[in-house]
Amino acid sequence: MDSSPGLSDAKIAVIVAVANDKRGVISPCGRCRQMLMDYYPGIEVIVLDEAGELRLVEMKELLPFAYVNSKWTNYDEREGLKNKEN
């Protein structure tokens, strides 16, 4: 019997934060940015730019000069992402 892939099999490539009360797309807060950098450093994030247009940004742009502990993240300070295929 085939089992369909679940969320645990999926790789997250892009994420977007959407606020309630019809506020639409918002930027992730600082805490969320750090969590994304820790667990998904290769992810891309949809944000609104200064002109109100949707824009796809990398984590290094969303969280410049980020705190990185390469012992427990997927990020290597010297080499960048450990898993570049992400």
Ligand SMILES: [Zn+2]
């Ligand atoms: Zn947040």
